[in-house]
Amino acid sequence: MIIFKTSTHLSRFLEKKSLSGKQIGFVPTMGALHEGHIRLVRQAAAENDLSVCSIFVNPTQFNDPRDFEKYPSTLERDIQLLVPAGCSVLLVPGTGEIYPSGMDKLPSYDLGYLENILEGKYRPGHFQGVCQVVDRLLQIVRPNRLYMGRKDYQQCMVVKKLLQLNGMHTELITCDTVREKDGLAMSSRNQRLDARQRGKAASIFRVLEMIRAKLSEGGLEPLKREGRVALQDEGFRVDYVEICRADDLLPQDAWDGNTPLVALVAAYLGEVRLIDNMQVSF
Numbered sequence: 001m002i003i004f005k006t007s008t009h010l011s012r013f014l015e016k017k018s019l020s021g022k023q024i025g026f027v028p029t030m031g032a033l034h035e036g037h038i039r040l041v042r043q044a045a046a047e048n049d050l051s052v053c054s055i056f057v058n059p060t061q062f063n064d065p066r067d068f069e070k071y072p073s074t075l076e077r078d079i080q081l082l083v084p085a086g087c088s089v090l091l092v093p094g095t096g097e098i099y100p101s102g103m104d105k106l107p108s109y110d111l112g113y114l115e116n117i118l119e120g121k122y123r124p125g126h127f128q129g130v131c132q133v134v135d136r137l138l139q140i141v142r143p144n145r146l147y148m149g150r151k152d153y154q155q156c157m158v159v160k161k162l163l164q165l166n167g168m169h170t171e172l173i174t175c176d177t178v179r180e181k182d183g184l185a186m187s188s189r190n191q192r193l194d195a196r197q198r199g200k201a202a203s204i205f206r207v208l209e210m211i212r213a214k215l216s217e218g219g220l221e222p223l224k225r226e227g228r229v230a231l232q233d234e235g236f237r238v239d240y241v242e243i244c245r246a247d248d249l250l251p252q253d254a255w256d257g258n259t260p261l262v263a264l265v266a267a268y269l270g271e272v273r274l275i276d277n278m279q280v281s282f
């Protein structure tokens with residue numbers, strides 16, 4: 001695995017590979033890697049000639065400065081995980097590499113309603129930050145395929161929109177959520193849970209399963225409320241328990257028995273904010 005710290009060197013290296021017909025798969029991450037990230041890297045390695053991973057904790061997507069400061073960093077360990085996963089190239093840029101003109105006048109993206117619902121509503125500016133970093137990374141790497149996890153369901157939809165807006169021919173490939181044995185979605189933020197919180201964290205998964213099991217035609221509010229109350233009883237501070245159309249993420253009040261739906265949860269345990277989702281009808 002070759003490690004690059006500068007974007008110009010990486011771009012030059014990858015351009016040569018591209019010109020000689022090599023296919024490039026790209027996995028952007030913020031590090032503190034776990035099996036969820038590693039599956040994406042393995043898939044990128046299996047489906048492309050080169051798999052490129054980036055580790056960059058992007059300041060512009062954090063609406064909460066404390067969350068940014070406390071974001072875990074485990075670079076040595078990340079490198080040890082990436083090599084056996086088949087990662088060919090790792091980019092570990094400094095902030096100046098990603099935002100060479102500073103962070104004051106970054107582009108903004110017309111994301112429509114996606115920016116104002118769910119994560120967009122509770123984390124103002126978050127998806128602009130995601131687009132800023134992903135757009136820049138795509139310009140540097142110019143991949144044929146981009147691999148992202150459906151754990152961040154709304155982020156996948158935002159990046160799909162970004163690819164339409166910037167006109168790049170990169171194919172977005174979304175991958176299943178990787179979970180711990182008790183169902184907790186793997187996340188770098190799980191490292192920040194103490195033992196008591198970790199014991200409770202899988203309640204989010206159980207609420208999603210409950211919604212899937214009880215889903216029936218008609219009003220959805222009672223199910224959302226039941227999920228919210230269950231999490232509050234466990235000590236979570238709930239941002240949302242929502243049920244949306246799977247194809248466009250528009251929140252739904254009722255179900256016709258046919259439309260594919262996804263249930264989504266965001267909730268805090270102490271200072272740690274966890275998100276998860278599950279497709280509840282197909």
Ligand code: AMP
Binds near residue numbers: 028035175176177188
């Ligand atoms: P992050 O480092 O949190 O920005 O995540 C980098 C990529 O890994 C994103 O595309 C995430 O959706 C994906 N990812 C994070 N956790 C998981 C997981 N548990 N299962 C699958 N993909 C994940």
